[in-house]
Each structure stands twice: as C-alpha cells, then as structure tokens.
Amino acid sequence: MKNTKKILLLGLASSLGICTILGGCNGSSEKDKVVIYSNADDEAITAMKHALDNNGFKDQYILQSFGTSELGGKLLAEGSNIEADLVTMSTFYLESAQEQNKMFKDLDFDVQTLDTYPAYCAPITAQEGAVIINTEMMKENQLPAPASIKDLANPEYKDMVSVTDINSSSTAWLLIQALVSEYGEEGAKEVLKGIYKNAGDHIEDSGSAPLKKVRAGEAAIGFGLRHQAAADKESGLPVDYIDPAEGNFSLTESAAVLDKGTKSKEAAMEMAECIMDNAREELLAAYPIPLYEGETEATADKSGNPKIFSEPLTVDLLKRHQELSDSCKPE
C-alpha cells in the first residue's frame, strides 16, 4: 500500500516537477520575445542572427523557418492573427498578403534601395537560378554539359535530373519564368514535360534540394540557386554551375513588420532596422547581388545572363504558372 502510493506520488510529483521546470523556462520572458518567421535559407538566417545577436538583441527573438509555400499559405490564411511579429519572405508574397489582408506596417526607417519597394518592406536578398551539375557524375556517365534549361529535357539525361516543384518552392518559379519568357507558355510546356520525365521522382519541395541531390550524387544535373552552387564549388565539392541560355532570373526576399494594433511589438520594427543596417554585408557575401546604394558585386560573382520577367510577379501569376506546371506532370 505505502509503496504503491509512494510510486504514484513520486511519479506524479516528478512529472509535474518536469512540467513546471520546463514550463518555467518557457514562461513569461518567452512571451515578450519577438517571433520572426522566415522562408530564408541557412546562409541568410545565419547572417540575420549574427546581425541581431551582435547588436543587442540576443535572446530577445525566436526565429522560425518555414518552406516558402508553407509560410505563404500562413500569411494569406492567418493574416494578422499570425504568430509572427516580423517576417522575411519572397517579396511578391508579402505584396499579395498585404493586398489581401492589410497586415503590415509601413517601415519607420529609411532605406536606400536601388529599385523601388513598397513602404512596408525592404529587401534582404536577391537570388538567381542556374543549372548545377555534379562534375564527377557527369564524367562517370559520360554526359555532355547542358547549355540551357531546355537541354535538361534531352532524353540522354533520363533519371539524372533534379528540379523543384513550383507548388512548394519559389526556386522552381525561376526556371518556369525563364522558360515562359524564352519559349512562350506553349513552348514552356513542351520543355517542362521533358524535364519532369527526366526528373522522375526528383521533383523536390525545397529550393535547395536539387543541389543537395546533386551534391549527394542522387542526381547529376539540377536547377537551383546559383549562389549555393557557387559556394559548394568554392569549398571543393564536385559541383559546378552553368548560366543557362534562357537567362538567370531572380527573386528578392524582403522583411516586413506585422501590424497587430495594440499587440504590436515595438522591438519588431527595431529588429527589422537592425537587420537592414547590419546583415547586408554578410548577406552580400552569400547572395552577391547589390540591392542597396553603394553596394557592388565582384565581377567573378556576376551571373552571365541576368533577366527579369516582363509581367509583375504576383501570387496570381504564380498560381497560373503552377497550373501550367501541373499540366506537364506525367500521369
């Protein structure tokens, strides 16, 4: 009797103890922290963390990563009910979310951007697409190097290609924008069909996945972000990149502060400013495209063929291109 009681009490007490200890750590101070939602890749996350940590915001924020589509979905669906106080996200998504939900505040600091941006957001990175290859796999399988995105549809690359799915990653959009501007929608479909056939199961959800697949030798050729491939090449991995004949298209990611009325956190705006002021240098090292006045890029880093899509980028255009892409997937 005594024993069982002891066991039970001990169990209950210890589990409640664990609850309070762990709960305690996550208690009130946690509530005051600024929640940052971001779709950014590792390098950008690290740069932003460094900027915040070195400028007095250490331990005052929680940075939560998401895939682009997940965060996009959350922004559109939850509006200002969203948990985040500050988001960094593909600029076109922020624009569509603002249009639909009026959820962001105008920034209260000045930014000297090269292009014009809406008052509620400021760019943090620009990313370009490129064809990437695993040089060892190419040699091993005696494959010729592709010169364009269209080439990825060639039958000789069967089961060797890895691309991303535009339904979940905006990197795929860079590929589709390139195809649509070069060959028109119908022409783009033809090419996409061939690429999807070659990719088989390697139609990935994340923008960095094709590079990872290429790096791991699961695929020989991929379409991904140029700067990431460049970094891999630099570090001595058997990876190289090719600026495709259709052009290097790019997307920017921006930061925006949520407007939650009286529940808005002052610190969120300060952190946004801090990121703009202090993260750019490190960001520019990883994403070598100038966004602000006074920034330059090394000629070695310059992509061979930068281009911009003729229509403004919106979620509606994305949806149209998603449907185009879906119609090309094999049954």
Add this chain to the structure above:
Amino acid sequence: MKQKNKEIKVIFAFLTLLFAVFLAIPMVRLLFKSFVGDSGISLESYLSVFASRGFGKALGNSFLVASVSALTTTAIAFLLAYTIHYTNVPGRAKSLIQGAALLPMLLPTITYGFSIIYSFGKQGLLTRLFGRQLFDIYGFNGLLLGYVIYTLPISFLLINNTMGYIDKKYMIVSRIMGDNGLSAFMMTIIRPLMGTLAASFIQSFFLCFTDFGIPASVGGKFQVIAGVLYDEMLGSVPDFHNGAVVAMVMLIPSVASILVLQYLERYNVRYSKISVIELHKNRARDWVCGILSTLVITGVLSVFAVIFVVPFVSEWPYDIRFTLEHVTAVFADDALFGVCKNSLFTAAATAVFGTLAAYGAALVTARSTVNKKLKNVIEGIALITNTIPGMVIGLAFLFSFSGTAVQNTFFIIIVCNVIHFFSTPYLMMKNSLAKMNASWETTAMLMGDNWIKTILRVVTPNAVSTILEVFSYYFVNAMVTISAVIFIAGARTMVITTKIKELQYYNKYNEIFVLSLLILFTNLAAKSLFQYLANRKQKTAASKSRAVKTAQ
C-alpha cells in the same frame, strides 16, 4: 449511494465539457466549413475538390497502398507471432523477435521515411553494402516499406495477444482426428484468429490511410490523400474550404473501418482455459520460421541502422570518418535544444492529464451506478476519438482556435494529444477497473471512508500497473506524433517531430537523425522506467500475498 455518484457526476461533467469544447465544436465547425462556399451554403467546395486533377488519383493511391501494406503487415506479424507461440526456437530469439517488432513504435513515422532514403537510396547504407540499389524507393515501394514498418508493432501486438489465448490442445485433437497438417493449421490456428487477423488488417489500413509522416518523406510523385490535405491547407495557395472537404473525405473510411472493428469484436475467440502443452518436435518448421523471422527483424533493424550511422560520420557518403560534431552541434544549438525541452514537457504533461482523463472516464463507466445513458456518452466519446485521424483533429483545431488566446500555446497541443489518443488508454483503464471487486466502494463506505478516500486508498493502488501503462502510452505517443501537431505548433511550441519536418525542408538529415535518436532514447528510458515501476509493484504485491498466506 447518492453520495458516491455526486463525485462521479462531477467527473462526468468535466469530461463532457472537455470533449464538447475540444472535440465536438471543432469537428462541427470543420463539417460546416466544408459546406460553405463563396456564395453561402453549397456543395461548391466538394465539387471543386472532386473535379480537381489528381484528387481521385490520390484517393485511389491511398486505398491501394494502404490495403497492400495492411495485408503485408498482417502476414508478417502473423509469421512473427507464430514463431513465438508455435515453434521451438530458443527463448532468447523469441524475445529478440518481440523487441524488434515493437521497436518502430518508439520512433516518429517521419523518421522512417528518411531512414529508408538513407538505407535504400542511391547512396544509401544498404545500397552500398549490396553494391546496387535494390528497388526504387520513392512512391509506392517506399510507402509500402514505411507503412509496413509503421504498422508492424500494432499488428503484432494484436495477433500475438490473441495467439496467447488459443488453446493448443485442439491441435492434438485435430491430429488424433486424422487431419492433415494444412487443415489442422487452418482449423486450430487460422480459424480462431480470423477476427484478430481482420482487426489487424483494418487497424493497419486505418493507420496507413491517415499517416502523414511517411508520404512527407518518401511519397515522391505518388500522391496520397494525406499529402493532398497538407497541400490544401499549408500549400502555396491555401484553400481552407477545400481542405475541410479533403478532411471529411479522409474521415469516411476511418469511421467505416472502426465500425467494422467494433463489429468484429464479437467474433473474438477467447478460450477460458489455456493449457500448456509441449509442442511436438518439427525441426523443418522451426528452421523455416526461425530463418524467415530473422530475415524480417534484420530487415526492420537494418532500416533503422542508418540512424546510428549517418549522424556520426562527417559527411555521408563522401567523408565517412567518425565524428561527434553533429551531435554536439544539436546540443549547442539553443533552438534545437529548446525544441527537445518542449517535446519532453508536452509528452509529460500529456501523460499526466491524459492519464487523469482516462482514469476519470473509466471510473464513470466501470465503477459507478450512474445512468446507462451517461456511460454511453463516455463510450461514444472513446469510439469517436478512435475514428478521427490526427490530421483531421489538428485541422479542426486550426479552424476553431486561430486568433483565440490558446492559439500557439502548449495547452492546445496537450489537449489535442489527450483527445487524439484517448481511446486506447480509456479501454485499458476500463478493463482493469472492471476486473476489480464491485463491492469495494460500498464496503469502504460502510466502514466510513468517503468516495475519494476509497478511490485513492483501494482502487488506485490496485490499478497502479495499468495507470503506469496508460501513462507510458500517452507519453510515447505524444513524443512521436506529428499528424495533428503539424497544424497547431507555433514558434514557441515547436516539438521535435514538427522541427524534423522543418529540417527536412533544408535537407538537414544529420540533425533529423540526432533528434530521432533523442526521441528513441527518451522513449526507451521512459518505457523501461515505467516497466520497472510496474514490475516492482507487482513483486511487492506478490510478496505481500505470500506473506499473508504464510501468516495464515
């Protein structure tokens, strides 16, 4: 008697309130949402979902892969259970088989997918050992393998348990009657097992049909319904109404399968007396079953072996020097370490409150004289929680609690887990309480104890081992679940499984495997602790009853 039921009624009221607010209302709102279009109440969303390219295909795929997996699992589980009960393979091998069959329970399903990729993928561990890729892992094959591993424990538990209740004497009878081997096998083993085999099939089907973790990792372009639901809700262009429709469609086979299970319950054969007999010697049988079972468990273990390899080498597969840097990196990363604390906290709190809820509910149905209608309400709740897939509960919570004070809190995750896993713990508690002498409360009351004292002093001590079992069930399940929490975890309330989904986006497999190992070891530790406590309790009880006997 009046006095006794007052407390019971308080418990009952509390439980109904809990399930009304956190189960009935969210589910009704979900149902409502699926029928509301842009222009008022309509079937618009249903039409748009059914007309959409790929939905029918995904539904068909789900049915196909879930049934094939359920069939395979049931066959394998039968083989393992048969080896344990009907062959003379060494006892140690038998306990090894049992352990390996139950191991997958302790890991989240999303981990299985990644271990499959790293075992059978182009650069996988096993691919390298064999020198070539054994089969294509993305799509049907990968899902099948993942689902079979996922459902093996539950299927094995069911069949193994029933086999323990089959009287082997009938085998001798059958033999004496001159049956040949096959018909003896059919009559004395398969026939009495029929209900359980069907139950195993249905239970496995249900789990496969509603799981999200495995398709998230190895689904490839083979779309299943869980993936469609996720995309509708958290895809780039979300549609809540369509999401609600998909959830409703997912619910139908789930409800059907649980109803069939309820029906099959009646056909369960229970022999009242189990006689221990010596199995006749048959070396061929022992060898064949032994070897086949060994193959199966080697298969299961080898899929998981990779979890112990990849995080401990520098850069799989190019640089395979041993290193602890990935492990230390996880512990050095405040965010990841915080997630581990969150998981532990959530699991512990779920276990405490879940056990209280299950115990309270079981007291109402098994140890009270309240109106049958009230008891039926509790039974109904248990049945309903059993039929609703985790993803559907998560989604219903997302709809109902977005923008309220409980959004993105631990509270909501804990309540969700308590409700999601309520059914099994409740049944375990009820069975245990129902076995106890019905007159204890009355006797105690006559002796002047009040109801609460009786429950604490008499009923609870006798139920300790079941309480511990329930506690451990809730704890382990809360550690490994992803399907519901994926929709309701926030930045402050990330648990390990949702973090793994996030890490997947960045293909950070080292971290994924380190976190998976953490889950595994936590669960192993928790299970052994509760097992130890339960055993100790039983031992003290046994030694006491011996002491009483000697005294007499």
